[in-house]
Amino acid sequence: MKIFTAAQVRAWDAATIDEQGISSLDLMERAAACCTEWLLHHCPPDAPFALFCGRGNNGGDGLAIVRQLLAAGRSVSVYVVQPGRAASPDFAANHTRLAASGISIGAVEEGAPLPGIPAGSVVVDALFGAGLNKPLEGVAAALTVALNDSGASIISIDLPSGLFMDRPSTTHAVIRATHTLTFGAPKLALLLQENAPFIGAVQVLGIGLSTRFAQETQSPYFYLTNKEAKARFRPRPRFAHKGSFGHLLLAAGARGKMGAALLAATAAARGGAGLLSCHIPRCGELVLQTALPEAMLATDACEDFLTELPADMDRYDVVAIGPGIGTSDPVAELLERYLQHSPGPMVLDADALNILAQHPYWLLRLPPGSILTPHPKEFDRLFGTHTSDFDRIRTALDQAAALKSAVLLKGHHTFVALPDGTGAFNSTGNPGMARGGSGDVLTGLLGALLAQGYSAADAALLGVYLHGAAGDSAAAAASAEAMLPSDLILHLGNAFRRLY
Ligand SMILES: NC(=O)C1=CN([C@@H]2O[C@H](COP(=O)(O)OP(=O)(O)OC[C@H]3O[C@@H](n4cnc5c(N)ncnc54)[C@H](O)[C@@H]3O)[C@@H](O)[C@H]2O)[C@@H](O)CC1
Ligand SMILES: Nc1ncnc2c1ncn2[C@@H]1O[C@H](COP(=O)(O)OP(=O)(O)O)[C@@H](O)[C@H]1O
Numbered sequence: 057m058k059i060f061t062a063a064q065v066r067a068w069d070a071a072t073i074d075e076q077g078i079s080s081l082d083l084m085e086r087a088a089a090c091c092t093e094w095l096l097h098h099c100p101p102d103a104p105f106a107l108f109c110g111r112g113n114n115g116g117d118g119l120a121i122v123r124q125l126l127a128a129g130r131s132v133s134v135y136v137v138q139p140g141r142a143a144s145p146d147f148a149a150n151h152t153r154l155a156a157s158g159i160s161i162g163a164v165e166e167g168a169p170l171p172g173i174p175a176g177s178v179v180v181d182a183l184f185g186a187g188l189n190k191p192l193e194g195v196a197a198a199l200t201v202a203l204n205d206s207g208a209s210i211i212s213i214d215l216p217s218g219l220f221m222d223r224p225s226t227t228h229a230v231i232r233a234t235h236t237l238t239f240g241a242p243k244l245a246l247l248l249q250e251n252a253p254f255i256g257a258v259q260v261l262g263i264g265l266s267t268r269f270a271q272e273t274q275s276p277y278f279y280l281t282n283k284e285a286k287a288r289f290r291p292r293p294r295f296a297h298k299g300s301f302g303h304l305l306l307a308a309g310a311r312g313k314m315g316a317a318l319l320a321a322t323a324a325a326r327g328g329a330g331l332l333s334c335h336i337p338r339c340g341e342l343v344l345q346t347a348l349p350e351a352m353l354a355t356d357a358c359e360d361f362l363t364e365l366p367a368d369m370d371r372y373d374v375v376a377i378g379p380g381i382g383t384s385d386p387v388a389e390l391l392e393r394y395l396q397h398s399p400g401p402m403v404l405d406a407d408a409l410n411i412l413a414q415h416p417y418w419l420l421r422l423p424p425g426s427i428l429t430p431h432p433k434e435f436d437r438l439f440g441t442h443t444s445d446f447d448r449i450r451t452a453l454d455q456a457a458a459l460k461s462a463v464l465l466k467g468h469h470t471f472v473a474l475p476d477g478t479g480a481f482n483s484t485g486n487p488g489m490a491r492g493g494s495g496d497v498l499t500g501l502l503g504a505l506l507a508q509g510y511s512a513a514d515a516a517l518l519g520v521y522l523h524g525a526a527g528d529s530a531a532a533a534a535s536a537e538a539m540l541p542s543d544l545i546l547h548l549g550n551a552f553r554r555l556y
């Protein structure tokens with residue numbers, strides 16, 4: 057599913073109106089009807105609604121929703137902010153229709169007291185949507201702060217008011233929605249970690265926008281859903297043998313961190329690698345051989361951490377390195393040798409990324425077709441401090457192109473930057489995965505997918521999708537509270553089955 061800019065969203069509306077031979081007022085009525093239906097099904101049946109409307113088409117949606125809620129017999133109060141200002145034609149048309157019903161339409165004016173919100177009300181925010189062109193100020197900003205402080209549930213129409221679609225919004229007043237009902241497709245701003253305080257749960261409402269426009273319009277960003285993952289999945293051929301699925305070398309662990317190695321190794325085995333060898337320090341030999349008999353060992357001479365390259369590196373197709381290895385000088389020197397001698401693409405995670413941050417020029421030795429898996433802190437250590445996620449995703453795309461590799465930015469909607477200049481936001485996963493060890497599972501899984509011959513782009517997309525889907529399956533079974541990263545591995549089977 058493509059993610060469009062504000063300008064493209066406007067063009068999408070226009071293309072729909074043109075293609076379907078309807079008026080923009082008809083499309084507004086349809087969008088409002090989808091919102092009204094959602095509100096009627098998801099809000100308490102006896103709750104009064106309080107709608108706050110701007111003077112553009114977002115406000116027009118709001119007025120149409122008021123009319124539809126009244127027709128459904130609900131108790132509604134409605135306020136227009138700065139009613140003296142110029143209005144969009146569709147706002148004006150809806151205002152005339154609503155006024156004819158006899159309902160009193162309140163005003164929120166500069167300098168006048170803000171309206172009170174009756175306890176138990178559901179607030180519907182239809183102040184500004186995709187047309188926001190400057191930060192909220194004056195009475196709109198004051199109202200936003202008051203609504204946020206009211207403690208009421210706030211349902212935002214299309215976007216939380218004050219949130220820009222395509223640029224940062226973290227320094228000014230923005231509605232903190234409980235739910236955002238957005239039209240057509242998820243918007244970039246609704247997928248970024250930095251906007252988490254504003255957006256609440258996001259519901260994408262299909263309002264019958266042109267599918268032809270969506271197919272024909274190019275966008276660098278897409279939403280990684282089951283459809284996109286399925287398109288990249290290759291089932292195992294019937295006559296396959298273990299040699300068909302590659303040999304992964306996983307370099308992981310140190311004393312006290314063998315759990316990270318074991319999680320990554322088990323995920324690699326379940327992720328479908330034909331052969332798995334683990335380069336671990338001596339202290340981990342017993343635990344690994346006992347817990348994962350499927351893995352072969354390339355045990356280091358050192359008891360406590362990794363120091364030397366395994367013999368016969370040509371035996372391996374792919375190297376995954378990082379979980380639990382530490383950042384001491386000997387390990388850093390070893391990482392440099394790994395980068396020089398890796399027989400194929402690499403997955404670099406955790407401490408491998410932290411070492412690279414100290415030696416950024418080593419990145420030049422990264423084999424093309426590799427995958428880097430930083431979370432935001434590791435990302436900034438590696439590529440420099442960023443003040444916004446918008447900047448981070450731009451850097452991720454630049455680095456992916458420069459390194460001819462996939463660069464992740466892990467989080468709730470992990471961003472996958474691909475070498476071709478496009479990037480995906482993941483749709484799967486849940487907060488039950490916010491635990492030490494979840495990232496180790498991803499590293500093993502990505503290594504296994506690369507070893508099976510998937511390109512960096514396909515492995516990164518599939519791996520991130522499957523990892524989140526396994527998380528969702530684990531949460532369904534054990535709850536987000538009680539699930540473990542090792543449950544992700546057990547639920548990988550359910551995740552793969554979603555691709556059949
Ligand atoms: N165009 C269409 O056919 C459809 C549009 N829809 C709705 O229309 C919205 C977009 O409508 P608009 O483009 O009219 O834009 P908005 O309703 O988001 O608001 C923009 C209006 O507010 C003004 N404005 C922008 N930022 C401001 C600020 N900080 N302070 C004060 N005034 C400010 C602008 O000059 C403009 O008049 C969407 O988010 C969606 O809710 C839906 O009805 C679906 C159909
Ligand atoms: N709230 C969340 N929603 C979805 N996925 C999450 C969430 N929190 C964490 N994850 C996923 O879990 C993994 C955590 O990785 P990381 O931060 O490296 O932790 P660690 O290395 O300690 O396991 C990432 O893949 C991330 O996308």
Ligand SMILES: [K+]
Nearest residue numbers: 181184213215
């Ligand atoms: K809004």
